[in-house]
Amino acid sequence: MPHDESIIDIHALLARVQKPGRYTGGELNQVQKSWDQIETHIALAFPDIYDLGMSNLGLAILYDLINQEDDMLAERTFSPWGDMEEQLRTRDVPLFSLESRRPIHTFNILGISLPYESLYTNALNLLDLAQIPLRSEQRSIEDPLVIAGGHATLNPEPMSPFIDAFVIGEGEDVMLEIIRAYQAWKKEEGEDRQRLLLQLATLWGVYVPSLYKAHYLEDGILSHVEALSPQAQKPVLKRIVPKLPKPVTQFIVPYVGITHNRIPIEIMRGCTRGCRFCQAGMITRPVRERPVEEILDAIEEALTYTGIDEVGLLSLSSSDYDNILPLVEAVSERFTDRHVKISLPSLRIESVSVQLMDLLQGQSSRAGFTLAPEAATERMREIINKPVSSEQLLQTAREIYSRGWHTIKLYFMIGHPSETLEDVKAIAKLCKAVLAEGKKMIGKRAKVHAGVSTFIPKPHTPFQWVPCDTLPQIEAKQALLKDQLRGPGLKLNWNNPKETMLEAWLSRGDRRMSAIIERAWQLGAKFDAWQEFFAYELWEQAFSESKIDPNFYTHRERPIDETLPWDHIDAGVKKQFLTEDYLWSEHGQTRIDCRERCFACGILPKYATLRRENPGEIWECPEVRSPARKINEDQILLVQS
Amino acid sequence: MTEDVLTRFRIHFHKTSELRYIGHLDLHRSLERALRRANLPLDYSRGFNPRVKLNLSTALPLGCSSTTELADFWLQSELQEEQVLQALQAVVPPGLLVISIEKIDPKLPSLQSSINAISYHVKFLQDVDQVQLAGKIHEVIVAEQLIRLRRGKQYDLRPLIQALKLVQQPPDPPVLRMVLLAGEGKTGRPEEVLLELGLDPAETLIERTQLFLTE
Numbered sequence: 139m140p141h142d143e144s145i146i147d148i149h150a151l152l153a154r155v156q157k158p159g160r161y162t163g164g165e166l167n168q169v170q171k172s173w174d175q176i177e178t179h180i181a182l183a184f185p186d187i188y189d190l191g192m193s194n195l196g197l198a199i200l201y202d203l204i205n206q207e208d209d210m211l212a213e214r215t216f217s218p219w220g221d222m223e224e225q226l227r228t229r230d231v232p233l234f235s236l237e238s239r240r241p242i243h244t245f246n247i248l249g250i251s252l253p254y255e256s257l258y259t260n261a262l263n264l265l266d267l268a269q270i271p272l273r274s275e276q277r278s279i280e281d282p283l284v285i286a287g288g289h290a291t292l293n294p295e296p297m298s299p300f301i302d303a304f305v306i307g308e309g310e311d312v313m314l315e316i317i318r319a320y321q322a323w324k325k326e327e328g329e330d331r332q333r334l335l336l337q338l339a340t341l342w343g344v345y346v347p348s349l350y351k352a353h354y355l356e357d358g359i360l361s362h363v364e365a366l367s368p369q370a371q372k373p374v375l376k377r378i379v380p381k382l383p384k385p386v387t388q389f390i391v392p393y394v395g396i397t398h399n400r401i402p403i404e405i406m407r408g409c410t411r412g413c414r415f416c417q418a419g420m421i422t423r424p425v426r427e428r429p430v431e432e433i434l435d436a437i438e439e440a441l442t443y444t445g446i447d448e449v450g451l452l453s454l455s456s457s458d459y460d461n462i463l464p465l466v467e468a469v470s471e472r473f474t475d476r477h478v479k480i481s482l483p484s485l486r487i488e489s490v491s492v493q494l495m496d497l498l499q500g501q502s503s504r505a506g507f508t509l510a511p512e513a514a515t516e517r518m519r520e521i522i523n524k525p526v527s528s529e530q531l532l533q534t535a536r537e538i539y540s541r542g543w544h545t546i547k548l549y550f551m552i553g554h555p556s557e558t559l560e561d562v563k564a565i566a567k568l569c570k571a572v573l574a575e576g577k578k579m580i581g582k583r584a585k586v587h588a589g590v591s592t593f594i595p596k597p598h599t600p601f602q603w604v605p606c607d608t609l610p611q612i613e614a615k616q617a618l619l620k621d622q623l624r625g626p627g628l629k630l631n632w633n634n635p636k637e638t639m640l641e642a643w644l645s646r647g648d649r650r651m652s653a654i655i656e657r658a659w660q661l662g663a664k665f666d667a668w669q670e671f672f673a674y675e676l677w678e679q680a681f682s683e684s685k686i687d688p689n690f691y692t693h694r695e696r697p698i699d700e701t702l703p704w705d706h707i708d709a710g711v712k713k714q715f716l717t718e719d720y721l722w723s724e725h726g727q728t729r730i731d732c733r734e735r736c737f738a739c740g741i742l743p744k745y746a747t748l749r750r751e752n753p754g755e756i757w758e759c760p761e762v763r764s765p766a767r768k769i770n771e772d773q774i775l776l777v778q779s
Numbered sequence: 780m781t782e783d784v785l786t787r788f789r790i791h792f793h794k795t796s797e798l799r800y801i802g803h804l805d806l807h808r809s810l811e812r813a814l815r816r817a818n819l820p821l822d823y824s825r826g827f828n829p830r831v832k833l834n835l836s837t838a839l840p841l842g843c844s845s846t847t848e849l850a851d852f853w854l855q856s857e858l859q860e861e862q863v864l865q866a867l868q869a870v871v872p873p874g875l876l877v878i879s880i881e882k883i884d885p886k887l888p889s890l891q892s893s894i895n896a897i898s899y900h901v902k903f904l905q906d907v908d909q910v911q912l913a914g915k916i917h918e919v920i921v922a923e924q925l926i927r928l929r930r931g932k933q934y935d936l937r938p939l940i941q942a943l944k945l946v947q948q949p950p951d952p953p954v955l956r957m958v959l960l961a962g963e964g965k966t967g968r969p970e971e972v973l974l975e976l977g978l979d980p981a982e983t984l985i986e987r988t989q990l991f992l993t994e
Binding site for chain 2: 149150152153154158159161162163164165166391393394395399441442443444445446447477
């Protein structure tokens with residue numbers, strides 16, 4: 139490494155922290171380019187520790203993609219653990235990148251990954267450690283352009299003052315467009331940040347929050363969001379890639395153990411099931427699959443590049459992948475003899491799933507088999523549109539126990555709309571019924587582990603209007619479960635209801651919520667996703683110091699005609715469809731898999747050109763055959779829901 | 780696979796640069812992944828969770844580099860040493876330098892149990908008062924026992940120190956050399972010796988330089 143004063147000497151820091159391997163960089167397959175010869179430097183940040191950030195596929199995709207370009211480089215940075223943060227702060231060392239150990243504030247662009255809301259305070263802390271002004275309006279030409287993307291940013295408003303530009307939707311194509319726009323601006327004059335922001339605002343899938351103003355009614359309800367400049371699109375349509383690009387295979391191989399020590403291969407994006415609580419299922423449409431051969435080749439390549447012995451085949455609903463059986467058969471034939479563990483999460487409750495796992499796990503140990511009925515009564519499952527009969531669940535459970543698994547993990551949620559205590563009791567009853575089946579087959583070895591989380595209404599879903607359970611409601615339901623879900627072979631896990639509250643405030647918050655996030659961070663809130671650090675009282679204090687009532691965001695049933703803080707963000711699915719689906723839910727009316735019948739959720743008209751250009755199996759949506767009139771992409775962008 | 784095609788190999792490697800910050804289990808995992816990338820016919824343990832058969836020498840304290848690490852693994856083949864060396868050198872992670880490889884008698888005792896002493900060289904990041912340090916070293920050497928507390932347990936450090944001296948060869952900066960006992964339940968740790976000498980391990984660079992094996 140050349141001698142350069144901007145390169146940070148880490149030994150003195152690392153000798154004083156617990157897990158120094160998080161901060162060294164230098165791992166196999168890391169890309170380090172010659173700093174001075176590269177025009178544009180991009181820092182990619184995951185605002186939690188290395189262990190989690192390095193398990194994130196999105197970050198790996200962007201890293202790979204940017205570093206394939208000759209005139210740009212991407213380096214990584216993560217939130218330091220407490221001991222390292224203390225070292226950085228007491229020595230006044232700015233947060234640095236792992237690859238070249240340069241301060242993050244010397245990069246051109248900082249991209250922050252925001253897949254979930256409990257990272258918000260960490261994102262602020264990361265900016266602060268990087269010595270970058272927190273608020274977009276305070277940043278000068280000396281500071282990097284700060285962009286953010288990830289599922290949480292489909293409601294960008296709570297974080298809007300802190301981020302210069304958000305990526306709405308999939309980052310693969312638009313990331314390079316943003317960097318190209320940055321380069322063009324820099325070449326042209328590169329002095330006026332505002333001009334850069336205006337330019338970025340014209341890109342499909344980019345939301346520049348400073349170009350919008352929120353207006354509120356006297357009662358505090360959002361009136362409308364105003365676009366302040368002609369460049370500001372309204373709505374901002376979610377970006378998608380028409381076809382999934384080739385999967386990343388040359389993954390960085392961490393020296394230290396991380397959260398998921400596995401090669402992640404995304405087999406499919408999106409979900410056709412339409413579970414009404416599921417934000418991912420709504421915002422990742424349309425469903426696009428990768429061909430079996432491409433997946434097999436990717437596994438082969440990644441094993442060669444990394445030597446990692448576990449592969450995770452990722453999707454929102456593995457069972458729905460069109461060629462799941464041929465895929466699993468091929469994977470099992472090619473890789474299980476080579477001591478490679480294959481995981482296949484998110485399987486449907488049906489006996490085929492057991493057959494699939496059987497094929498994948500071969501002779502290895504069978505720890506636990508996971509199923510997610512989400513609710514325990516058929517009525518409830520119809521409301522959330524996850525219609526599975528209890529008999530089908532029991533049948534699948536019998537199959538699982540008979541094929542050598544001793545433990546079944548069942549995931550449920552409490553707090554679904556219109557849930558009663560009877561529905562909650564049914565969770566305990568159903569778990570016991572499953573266990574009883576297990577005991578009949580394998581005796582006392584049979585176990586059921588119930589994981590019960592609490593439903594949080596999310597933007598862009600059919601349940602975006604519904605109130606979230608209050609703390610006392612959640613506590614009462616959890617107490618009931620703790621009382622009834624007891625006994626040999628039964629285990630219950632639940633979420634801290636206060637953590638649920640935080641996620642509920644943030645996920646449906648508006649711009650005013652940003653003051654709460656900032657204040658909570660000032661008071662010391664960080665690592666909110668970590669049970670041992672989450673401090674509810676800091677958030678309570680932040681609310682009490684302000685005029686903002688947290689219940690306004692969580693426990694109020696929002697009228698259908700209310701303007702929602704994220705209405706100017708178009709996730710592709712029409713609001714009219716969401717409204718209809720919400721009304722259907724109230725009658726327990728369900729929708730079948732939309733592979734079988736299109737329910738006109740709105741994706742096709744919005745992305746008609748893309749679909750026409752990518753016909754056949756690439757999408758699960760019906761084909762758009764008739765180019766009745768010539769539509770160009772600009773016009774499609776303007777289509778209102 | 781039958782037992783008679785099993786070959787036991789011992790590699791000698793350096794652990795340097797970033798790798799000095801990697802703990803023992805992580806080093807094991809890194810080496811295992813390298814062996815897998817090299818596509819060698821590895822031998823696995825039996826049972827439900829087969830693991831690569833790979834043994835490392837005595838754990839190196841976090842932050843220490845080493846020019847004397849050893850590891851044993853087994854291959855289900857009679858590949859030549861040179862072939863295995865080349866395959867491995869092509870795929871090891873940065874900071875792990877494979878120096879040599881040899882086939883060894885499969886009946887030899889395990890690496891861990893073969894090591895009875897280890898030497899370390901310590902360099903100082905800050906200037907040290909050599910006279911004062913020499914005095915401290917003398918105190919340690921003449922002491923009958925040195926009771927220390929580590930992770931809530933009392934133990935006597937003194938019998939674990941076989942040799943300890945400050946070596947000065949101008950113009951090189953001074954180097955503290957030590958030989959510490961190794962073995963089950965009686966392994967000396969270099970940073971404990973530094974603490975006993977009143978030195979802050981974070982202000983030093985420790986390198987393991989030699990493993991003493993029983994014959």
